[in-house]
Amino acid sequence: MYVARIVKQVFQFTKSLLFNYECILCRESSDKSLCQHCEESLSNESIVYKRRSIIINEQGVNIYSFNHYHDHTKKLLGMFKYEKNHLAGEALCYYFAATFKRQSTLEDIDMILPVPSHRLRYLVRGFNQADILANSIAHNSNSTLFLNTISKYKYTKAQAQSDFTTRQNQPMNTFRQKSPLKANHLLIVDDVITTGATIKAIISMLQADGNNQINKISVLTLCRV
Secondary structure (H helix, E strand, C coil), X not given: CHXXXXXXXXXXXXXXXXXXXXXXXXXXXXXCCCCHHHHHHHHHCECCCCEEEEEECCEEEEEEEEEECCHHHHHHHHHHHHHCCHHHHHHHHHHHHHHHHCCHHHCCCCEEEECCCCHHHHHHHCCCHHHHHHHHHHCCCCCEECCCCEEECCCCCCHHHCCHHHHHHCCCCCXXXXXXXXXXXXXXXXXXXXXXXXXXXXHHHHHHCCCCEEEEEEEEEEEEC
16 A cells, blocks of 8 residues: 555656646646646636526527636637637636536537537638537537538628627528437537627527427537627
């Protein structure tokens, strides 16, 4: 028992020497991308009441947002999306998946649908952050991840760069569905929700297609502005 404890301590010390990182936010020494202090700060930005309900074309939809778009959450998301810092993306995915596990009302989801990005934005960025976030929770649920089922065929400015009126109007008629969906509980995933216009446009499109068989729709975002 004593020998095993010594071996474990030696292994941990050797690991710390070989794999010593800096926290990507505060630059303090850490054995992972975020130090414990910054992880706790990220958790402290959590929204108390994560779920809110809205009505879209007479159908009730629950929208879950885990964090405020503020401080550590905002900085990590900016590093991930605009600086292509995948360590920031990994940290957010870890937090996203861990928080998702605690949402008992989402245990019955059977299909996950990430909000698509326009092909030009995808080419510039090299990835769609909603796809990556959705994939992180697909591994923690008995659900199927559907990529490329819907597409964004009309290029629009980023919601964060638009005024309120533009945010409300520009997502309409910008999405197309490629194949019908059949789900008991569909979860739509995105990184940020601002006015909710993008989500409403996607759900309205799904509702209008008579070939879809969807009993329940929920929305999950990392943060809310």
